[in-house]
Amino acid sequence: MAVTESAITRKIVERASSGERVRELGFRVALLGCLLVAIVFLGVLIVDVSVDGLPFLSLEFFYTFPSRIFPEESGIQSALLGTLALMVLCAVFVVPIGVASAVYLEEYADRDRWINRTIEVNIQNLASVPSVVYGILGLAFIVRGPVDIFGLGVGQPTLLAGALTLGLLVLPIVIIVSREAIRAVPPSIREGSLALGATQWQTIWKQVLPGALPGVATGVILALSRAIGETAPLILVGAGAFQLFNPSIDGPFSALPIQIFNNVGEPEDIFRDLAAATILVLLGILLIMNSLAIYLRNRYENKW
Secondary structure (H helix, E strand, C coil), X not given: CHHHHHHHHHHHHHHHHHHHHHXXXXXXXXXXXHHHHHHHHHHHHHHHHHHHHHHHCCHHHHCCCCCCCCHHXXXXXXXXXXXXXXXXXXXXXXXXXXXXXXXXXXXXXXXXXHHHHHHHHHHHHHCCXXXXXXXXXXXXXXXXXXXXXXXXXXXXXXXXHHHHHHHHHHHHHHHHHHHHHHHCCCHHHHHHHHHCCCCHHHHHHHHHHHHHHHHHHHHHHHHHHHHCCCCHHHHHCCCCCCCCCCCCCCCCCCCHHHHHHHHHHCCCHHHHHHHHHHHHHHHHHHHHHHHHHHHHHHHHXXXX
């Protein structure tokens, strides 16, 4: 009887194991199928954009201003310089504030206090807020705010206003990534530094931050990669297309996503081809930034 029950139990276990293997295999096949579908669609889009945009890529395209009157001579100089300036100003704003906030929350804040827990939850929630909400926030408090911030002025859509708005967009991401990088530094590094007589700040400055730097740099570059393709916040803060002059920090500006958005809306077919060429330039910048992030991670990643 015992042998019979044991055999039955063994058969049930084998059937269950067989069913689990079939479901696991089916799940993997479904995931692979979804991946292949995504790759195929991405490949089709890239090929279609390349076919339309590659004939317009030339040196003149990069250092010529955009034009509605002569679209065959139109370029992206003002939009390209505006995008690069936005990224530089955004990084200048985001990196110190984001890293300092991450250091405070990870090294100094008491997690048992309700206010610190509230701050952490809000930062995580802000990372998933749609970009258009940040555009409305920038329009209300930076462009048209009651306080003249750095001479922006009421109703003045300037390059600095756009950079600050994009900085607010990616700031939660930088804080979260920086916290993860700081948390990855082993506690033994801190304990050894403190045991040798270093203060907490000396430990953070000399040991923790250098160890977390590769992760922080990678996170900042990826956050800026997201900001570089945002269109809705820049539209709301007043970025313009077809700018016939290069941007200044306290003056009007344009950006590649805005140039793409406006070209697509033009009735003539040549503008859509120009939009495709601009998309290729933007994809190239994103590829360079992501490649730099991968290089920094692989080159300077610490093996604890």
